[in-house]
Amino acid sequence: MSVASIIWTCLVPGWHQGKKPRPGIYRRILEQIRPCWPQLAGIMALSLISTPLGLLLPLPLKIVVDNVIGRQPLPPWLRAAAPVGGRTSTLIIAAALLLGVGVLMHLQALASWLLQTYTGEKLVLDFRARLFWHAQRLSLSFHDEQGSSDTAYRIQHDAPAIQFVTIQGAVPFIGAILSFLAMVYVTARLDWQLALIAVGLSPFLFLLARRSSSSVHERWHQVKELDSSAMSVLEEVLTSVRLVKAFGREKREDERFLLRSSKRMWGQVKLAGIQAVYHVAIGLMITFGTAAAMVVGVLHVRSGLLSLGELLLVMSYMAQLYEPLRVVSSKIPESGAWLVSLERAFALLDRDPEALDVPHAKPLRRAQGELKFENVWFSYGDGHPVLRNVSFQIPAGARVGIMGRSGAGKTTLAGLMARFYDVSAGRILLDGVDIRDYRLADLRNQYAIVLQDPVLFSTSVAENIAFTRPDAGDKEIEAAARAAGAEEFIQELPQRYHTQVGDRGARLSGGQRQRISVARAFLKNAPILILDEPTSSVDTETEAEMMVSTEALMRGRTTFMIAHRLSTLRQCDLLLVLEDGEIRVVQGGAGQWQQAPSSGHAHAAAVM
Numbered sequence: 001m002s003v004a005s006i007i008w009t010c011l012v013p014g015w016h017q018g019k020k021p022r023p024g025i026y027r028r029i030l031e032q033i034r035p036c037w038p039q040l041a042g043i044m045a046l047s048l049i050s051t052p053l054g055l056l057l058p059l060p061l062k063i064v065v066d067n068v069i070g071r072q073p074l075p076p077w078l079r080a081a082a083p084v085g086g087r088t089s090t091l092i093i094a095a096a097l098l099l100g101v102g103v104l105m106h107l108q109a110l111a112s113w114l115l116q117t118y119t120g121e122k123l124v125l126d127f128r129a130r131l132f133w134h135a136q137r138l139s140l141s142f143h144d145e146q147g148s149s150d151t152a153y154r155i156q157h158d159a160p161a162i163q164f165v166t167i168q169g170a171v172p173f174i175g176a177i178l179s180f181l182a183m184v185y186v187t188a189r190l191d192w193q194l195a196l197i198a199v200g201l202s203p204f205l206f207l208l209a210r211r212s213s214s215s216v217h218e219r220w221h222q223v224k225e226l227d228s229s230a231m232s233v234l235e236e237v238l239t240s241v242r243l244v245k246a247f248g249r250e251k252r253e254d255e256r257f258l259l260r261s262s263k264r265m266w267g268q269v270k271l272a273g274i275q276a277v278y279h280v281a282i283g284l285m286i287t288f289g290t291a292a293a294m295v296v297g298v299l300h301v302r303s304g305l306l307s308l309g310e311l312l313l314v315m316s317y318m319a320q321l322y323e324p325l326r327v328v329s330s331k332i333p334e335s336g337a338w339l340v341s342l343e344r345a346f347a348l349l350d351r352d353p354e355a356l357d358v359p360h361a362k363p364l365r366r367a368q369g370e371l372k373f374e375n376v377w378f379s380y381g382d383g384h385p386v387l388r389n390v391s392f393q394i395p396a397g398a399r400v401g402i403m404g405r406s407g408a409g410k411t412t413l414a415g416l417m418a419r420f421y422d423v424s425a426g427r428i429l430l431d432g433v434d435i436r437d438y439r440l441a442d443l444r445n446q447y448a449i450v451l452q453d454p455v456l457f458s459t460s461v462a463e464n465i466a467f468t469r470p471d472a473g474d475k476e477i478e479a480a481a482r483a484a485g486a487e488e489f490i491q492e493l494p495q496r497y498h499t500q501v502g503d504r505g506a507r508l509s510g511g512q513r514q515r516i517s518v519a520r521a522f523l524k525n526a527p528i529l530i531l532d533e534p535t536s537s538v539d540t541e542t543e544a545e546m547m548v549s550t551e552a553l554m555r556g557r558t559t560f561m562i563a564h565r566l567s568t569l570r571q572c573d574l575l576l577v578l579e580d581g582e583i584r585v586v587q588g589g590a591g592q593w594q595q596a597p598s599s600g601h602a603h604a605a606a607v608m
Contacts, residue, residue, distance in 0.1 A: 025339065028346055032127060033166055039119040040171065046112040047175035051182050053105045058316035060098040063090065065309035072307060116171075120163035127162045131155045131345060137353040140420045149232035154348050158224070161341035169335045190314050191300060194293050201289040219271050220340040226264035233257045293318045357439050364442040368431050369396035369527045369558030371417065376426035378409075378416060385424070386412050388581040394574070396431075396527075399559045401569030404578035410562045413578070414530045417560070418447045448526040448557075450550075452533035454517035456505030461490055462497040464505070464516055468524040476523060483552055484519035486512070522553055529554060531561040 033040065068091045135151050143151070188195035237253045297314055300306045306314065371394045378387040386409045394400055402410050415421055416428060419435055427434050435443055448468070456464050465480055466472045472480075477497065481487045489512055493499040505513045521529065531550060551571060554561075563569050576583050 025343060025346065029162070029165060029342065032130075032162060033123060035126065036119050036123055039115060039122070040166065043112060043115050043119060043167070043171050044174065046108055046115065047171060048178060049108050050105070050112075050175070051179045053101055053108065054179070054183075056097070056101045057105070058313050060094040060101075061316070062309040062313040063094040063097075065312060068094065070307070070309065072309065116167050120167045123163045123166060124160045127159045127345070128155055131159055131348055134349055134351075134353065138351055139353070140415070142351055149235045150228045151348065152235070153228040153231050154345050157227070158341040158345040161338040161345070164338045165335060165342060169338060187314060187318065190310060191297070191306060193296055193300075194314055194318065197289055197293050197296065201285060204285060219267065219274070220337045223264060223267040223271060224340060224344060226260065226267055230257060230260040230264055233260055290318060358437060361439045362433065362437055364430075364438045364446065367446045367527050369446075370394065370429075370431050371528070371558065372429040372432075374427050374429065376416065376428060377424045378412060378421065379424055380421075386581050387416075389426075390581070390583055391426075392576065392583060394558060396558055397556060398574060399554055399561065399572040401572035401575045402560060402562045402578065403569065403575065408578040409581045410578055411532055414449075414532060414560055414562060417528070417530070418444050418449070446526055447528050447530060448521035448524045449530045450514075450517050450521050450532065454505070454510075454513040456501050456508070456513055456516060458501065458503050460495075460498050460500055461493065461516065464501060465497075465519045465523055468520050472523055477519075480519040480523035481516075483522045484515050486515035486519050489515070518550065518553060527557055529557045529559045531559065531563075533562050 068087050132155055135155065184195050184199060233253070233256055237257070294315065297306065297311045301308060301311050373390050373392050376387055376390045377385055379385045390413070402413060404410050412421070416423060417430075417435070419440060422436065427436075429435070430438070430443070430446070457467070462474070462477050465477050469476075474497070478487065481490055481497075490496055490499075499507075501507055501513075501516075505516075508516070531554075550561075554571070559572075561569060561572060569575060
């Protein structure tokens with residue numbers, strides 16, 4: 001174990017009986033903060049400077065008491081600077097020394113504050129960026145199961161713990177230890193018995209801190225879970241505020257939010273109570289040590305072992321000596337909460353990303369568009385198959401309609417083609433090659449998808465159209481909008497293509513959002529098109545207009561159109577009807593219906 005790991009282990013040593021931090025968490029923290037080692041070294045150096053400055057701070061008071069007010073002889077180092085018997089000169093030197101030390105202490109504090117702020121924010125930024133990068137690459141199964149609010153909470157609220165553990169935890173802890181040792185040494189040179197009192201008190205403070213840390217670890221886990229749960233209600237309501245208002249459910253959602261937030265609040269209150277008890281115990285113990293040191297110090301002054309100025313100096317050092325002990329004792333339980341947050345953040349990184357490329361995966365520039373399902377089974381992990389033994393073959397350039405009741409597996413079927421999920425059994429072939437053998441990025445580049453609920457980002461119209469091709473020029477974007485029938489309404493917007501669409505496209509109508517989604521597909525120009533009920537949320541007139549646009553979009557592409565209305569699918573060469581995860585009926589382009597085999601197989605190779 002490295003020295004830094006030992007330090008962190010000492011910082012949070014109190015877990016037992018199954019309450020230990022995740023294995024390797026100290027190593028992972030060190031790996032995460034490695035790019036900031038130079039800045040952390042600078043913070044540590046500035047922290048160490050504060051120790052000698054703290055030792056010098058009480059010295060002017062001792063000089064004034066012993067050598068200006070009292071009649072003690074000047075120390076050798078002061079005789080060279082002040083004439084013998086010159087009390088005024090000695091007072092001026094003491095005041096100048098106090099002023100100089102004060103200025104240096106404030107400059108040190110300023111430099112330390114600026115460097116700590118920069119380093120802490122840099123640590124958080126890097127950690128959040130890493131978590132966000134990883135979260136985007138987790139499978140849709142993970143996001144479907146976990147939800148977005150908990151993941152967002154870990155990125156936004158748990159990630160900052162990296163700076164607290166490092167900047168407000170380990171660095172002050174190490175500085176406090178070194179400061180404590182320096183104070184003990186200096187105090188022992190003046191009066192070893194007073195130093196012994198402080199040293200004898202420190203083990204009891206560490207024991208209290210360890211006990212506090214072990215008591216709050218599991219409770220911090222519970223508080224974090226409750227906080228994340230309350231945030232999920234907040235996100236659900238704010239993203240569905242129209243539905244809440246439409247049904248007058250504001251009061252019910254208020255109650256739901258308050259219930260979860262109240263549980264979190266009382267969990268936090270109980271935690272604060274436990275920590276307050278330990279803080280009071282630590283404070284009383286330090287007060288007891290200070291009182292004992294004062295009694296012993298006064299007795300030593302009476303017996304002539306110490307001068308009055310030396311007693312004041314020693315008592316000042318004792319106050320500074322107990323401060324590192326107070327810091328160490330407080331950092332140990334505080335770091336428990338920070339480590340819980342880091343455990344949660346690292347747990348997100350531990351989740352495997354979505355299906356990775358196989359070794360020697362094949363590149364794919366542009367597919368012809370021939371797709372084949374061979375005995376495909378799929379379930380979402382609950383054991384209940386969504387698709388059962390599905391087999392069909394689609395030639396390149398064919399238009400395929402997919403119908404079925406809600407939950408029959410239509411969208412799942414489309415998602416499997418782009419490897420949003422991997423099949424449970426069987427295989428899917430694109431141009432005769434298993435899609436798992438292609439590079440995942442190349443495979444997904446073959447698909448343009450228009451969803452039932454178009455997803456827009458809170459940027460400009462042009463940026464939303466260019467989402468699939470950020471390098472597209474203005475003329476290409478305008479041509480895509482024209483092809484999708486979106487140019488007319490875009491020209492009427494206040495800033496045309498530069499108009500901000502608002503959160504999730506709230507400033508546009510449903511039909512306008514859908515047209516931008518179609519323009520996005522035009523711009524991508526992929527060989528395979530998936531239309532997932534693109535006209536279900538628009539009126540009949542808009543649907544007719546959009547079908548003209550989609551007709552141009554489908555030309556020359558293998559197209560899968562999911563819809564509930566048969567009228568939407570009249571342009572298709574082939575109709576697949578899904579029932580309970582199986583293909584039941586296939587209709588050829590001539591309008592003739594035929595019953596699919598009981599095994600769920602259907603062939604459409606002849607449909608051109």
